Amino acid sequence: MASLKHQYIYLDGDSLTTEQLVQLGNGTYKIKLTPEVETKVNKSRDLVEKIIDEGQVVYGINTGFGKFARTVIPHDKLEELQENVVHSTAVGVGDPLTPERSRMLLALRINVLAKGYSGISLKTLNQIIQAFNASCLSYVPEKGTVGASGDLAPLAHLALGLMGEGKMWSPKSGWADAKYVLQAHGLQPISLKAKEGLALINGTQMITSLGVEAVERATMISRQADIIAALTLEVLKGTTRGFDSGIHDLRPHPGQVEVAARFRSLLHSDVHPSEIAGSHRFCDRVQDPYSLRCCPQVHGVVNDTIAFVKTILVTEMNSATDNPIVFAERGEIISGGNFHGEYPAKALDYLAIGVHELASISERRIERLCNPSLSELPAFLVKDGGLNCGFMMAHCTAAALVSENKVLCHPSSVDSLSTSAATEDHVSMGGWAARKALRVVEHVEQVLTIELLAACQGLEFLRPLHTTEPLEKVYQLIRSMVKPLVRDRFMTSDFEIVQKLLIEGKVWQAVQPYMEHD
Template sequence: MRDRHQSGDPSGPRSSDRRRDPPLRSALRLDRRTESPKRPPQRPVRLRVTYPSSTKIIRSAPGVSTQGTVIPRIWVYTAAVSAPLRLGEDELTLEAISSVARGGRRVEIGARAHAAMVRAREVVDAVVRGGDAAPAVYGVNTGFGALAEVRISAGQVVQLQQNLVRSHAAGVGLPLARDCVRAMMLLRAAVLATGRSGARAVCCERLCELLNAGVHPVIPARGSVGASGDLAPLAHLALGMIGEGDAEYRGETMAAADALRSAGIEPLVLEAKEGLTLLNGTQHMTAVGGLAIHDADVTCRIADLAGAMSLEALKGTARAFDPRVVAARPHPGQIAVATFLRELLVGSEIAESHKDCGKVQDPYSLRCMPQVHGASRDVLAFARTVLEREAASSTDNPLVFLDGPDGDEMISGGNFHGQPVAIALDAAAIAVAELANISERRIEQLVNPHLSSGLPPFLAPDSGLNSGFMIAQVSAAALVSENKILAHPASVDSIPSSAGREDHVSMGATAALKLATIHDHVRTVLAIELLCAAQGVDLRRPLRTTPPLEAVHAVIRAKVPAMMVDRPIAPDIRAVRAMIDDGSLLAAVSRGSSARIVGPDRPV
């Protein structure tokens, strides 16, 4: 039997399994060169985040980007962490990575990690001491890729590593933004700190020095096929370490040698295997993709917020979010979304005004928000697990193993292949894109007078003379359609290289870059939905929506007035997008009611 359209009791038990909303950041913008938004400086927003056992304050901080990079300057949330991150001891969560990449958190090497690197290096040094009589070990005394069978003389093993870095620095496109570069540097240092690579400890120490001093090699965004790892991007990282190529220091791009000199850091002189050790791994795709997933967690919450305000403007009902309904199909994301929606929709005059209207149920884009948004959350949770596992892994080749049954060994393998990460990032791209798909359908409900429960056409009070939000919906549709193209999986593609030796690749870097672009589009679509929903709430006056949604509405209206007559909408879209990025909308939810932004405590 179908329920009549009534508000029901929107309260219900809170889920104990909701994730913490992590800090916000911008999405990568990879299609064109971007400039810093020209808007006045904003005051940092502080958001109290409640955990089961503690309370932490998340502070906003300026986004980090350099002129000409592929990420615009924005404001982001970053955890205020004063204790250094100790490699080999502290967990590399996405929050921890972000705290270094964006928050300037210092990085140190734990004592056990240092000892492991020293011990592993002894194995490599033993091969080097063997000279031309030593057994062939890939990348130590052999060539690379299709040249692996070429034996390198003992007197050329150091030159081999320098040549490798220089020849592989063939990346193309706009440079990555500073936070992505810093994440790459941290993740590569973490690989070295596992003690499986055989590089001297000074290589890891130098990466930490560069991070702590703020010296960032310029790394082109493109050029990796995701196996043998992210060779070209990591070659540019290593190039900066040896004092070649370009680097960014204190906001200026200069020759890497000058940046190192200004920071008082000596260029690294590579020894046997160390060029290969710095290049072989998945740190580009893990850095770019990990930061995008980190931010998409919050975007999911923004999607819930936008959907709740649209539901109110459209005179929808919270009845479908009843805890008994979602418990009957207990996917964790669905339960979390329904719980948050119920909290957002408590105490609405609008809902009370139409509880006996006779309408049976809402369209899917409203009624099925827990199912659709929740599925995206579940996929992102899976992707987070994969990325955090990858961050703590040894992705070098060959790897050093100590005290085995045959003694110390160096074994060639395939841990550099990015397929696990690529598939997870492709899944995340589909999940994030779906948030915009359903958001655009809610926008259509708001602007279409045949669907909007009495709202004027295109939300224009004097429609006809005014076109209202007609073309804002078209812009949302354009982004959604572009996302559908970008959501095609990169990991199903492969192209052979290196004379057929590297005959299957992951395209993981492509997966990461397009995920970041999709995420950027999704936030803009959600900004358009919030604009339309806020206009719809205005048109329902004098009735008021719920306290948390009124608080969000007030934040929007503080910078974007209601549109009574036509005006350019692009500045309004940018303004609301900035509110998504700087966290002020979620902060308003926290101020507006007892709705909590909670989840398990994740270490940073």
């Protein structure tokens, strides 16, 4: 299994987790193979060599690709064939993946190769692992995959750098010619043998690796959205009645129940009393607007969406997505369609639609905080309104991000364009599904950043009253990094600081000891 030992994650092709892949991406761990993997990889390669020696005709080993599948390639051209498929497929455009994302992509491709169904040689696989462990990372343009025969173009660029061609990045060299980057780390470029070029470029690893980052960031921001919303509810002097466990037991969706429990842990109770809640105990309000009262129902389905998408991605991460697939035990190499990106594409479109709702409802709460007719607070949360604009334009930024997300949430996977002379006649468009899911998650983080700052600013006007102990911990965390808004100032840097706290899960860490179930 994928286990941790001495700063290494041991890959077996079957049990890599999303958390481990993110750790591999940020450079926390290096990679080693389990002993069982070496045996499987060798058996798979032995079958490829046997087929070549016997002169059998098998797609991808001694035939052309796509429309040229019926073209048989002479024995003395098989290595050139593999180089050609990488060269001809490395046609991506756009900005390169960041080193972290390129590292995740490479780690995930190694995990698939470790399954032992790709036909790659152990020598080549070990060379790739050495490059990963040295953080020698290929230049991979983010655009150019339709998610049909997997992420062909990005994976070809990944292979190209390992071959010593194109550009590479390492902490030692920055961006430079790949052959010099490898040389600087004492590494040899890989030399492709029969089937190995195709083994490196067939699969859904860019869709999936970017999707893993999206789902992990979505997980973290969804947890913290509950905390931020609870703080806003306190500032707006809302009621806790809507979070009564009896209500949610009658509609027991797991995410809804979980969010309601978090609100109960954070808001006024005998365990954690709130002076602010006590100050409006006898008011005549019966219920709050939906953006406060319905948080368990709205945030809850986001949690369930994330859990569903994560299940799909974990399966995809540990699946053989090659074509053809080498069945060493059966002595067969069979063409199939495991490379098709529809599973992760559909899941990531769903993730974008689901997680966007956290920003949509957050923007409505920001409106309530900023609007004096709804908040009973100073207009736009600032003294000397008119001279100062306060959070007026910060709310506009949140509205702009929510509006942009509405376009980004249009599913890319409903589109398909026939390519490769109608051989690849249905595609997933999964690469764009993954990239826009990440952008949606980033926008959600930014909108909730604005709400968190606005809620903390609103709290200033309720002093000397205090909220509950866990929510005071959140306030103290934010105020340790960002001062109250006494008069208008440049706020973008404040947003960046707080978004970083959210990405790192600091707000969640501040309240986790107070949670009922987490």
